[in-house]
Amino acid sequence: MKHYFIYLFLLLMITSGCSSSAQDANEKTTEEGSYEALLNIEGEIYYSYGYDEKEKYTVLEEVGEVKKTLVGEEIMPKEHLTSNYLEKGTQIFSTKEDPEIFLVEDQGKYDVLKKKP
Structure with missing residues (x-):
């Protein structure tokens, strides 16, 4: 049962890390400007x-x-x-x-x- 909580905790840390990186990338794009033609x-x-x-x-x-x-x-x-x-x-x-x-x-x-x- 302890292993279940450890895996769940690791999974939550990985997914939250990925989503914050994607959010940071989106914020940088809008701060720097649009690359539309x-x-x-x-x-x-x-x-x-x-x-x-x-x-x-x-x-x-x-x-x-x-x-x-x-x-x-x-x-x-x-x-x-x-x-x-x-x-x-x-x-x-x-x-x-x-x-x-x-x-x-x-x-x-x-x-x-x-x-x-």
């Missing part, structure tokens, strides 16, 4: 939602090119046509289907950018 277009922040694999959107016209890529500690793009992940010179396109969705061409596919709901 962001783009500022006319003061609005747009997020990458992945590639348009089903060809749901049609390119309407070029809106512009990324003017600056943020590096180092800068995470949130604050100026028009700045990004924390798109390289300088990357072309940005509006879509025929939705004026609030933008496309960025990447290796023959289009990355979909839209405001977070």
Whole structure:
């Protein structure tokens, strides 16, 4: 019976240690900032939602090119046509289907950018 309590105690210590480490990691991520792909277009922040694999959107016209890529500690793009992940010179396109969705061409596919709901 004594062994049962020892095993139970060890199990509780291990599980509580793992959960506190995961919580510490989550707190560090939010303290340091988000690593989401962001783009500022006319003061609005747009997020990458992945590639348009089903060809749901049609390119309407070029809106512009990324003017600056943020590096180092800068995470949130604050100026028009700045990004924390798109390289300088990357072309940005509006879509025929939705004026609030933008496309960025990447290796023959289009990355979909839209405001977070």
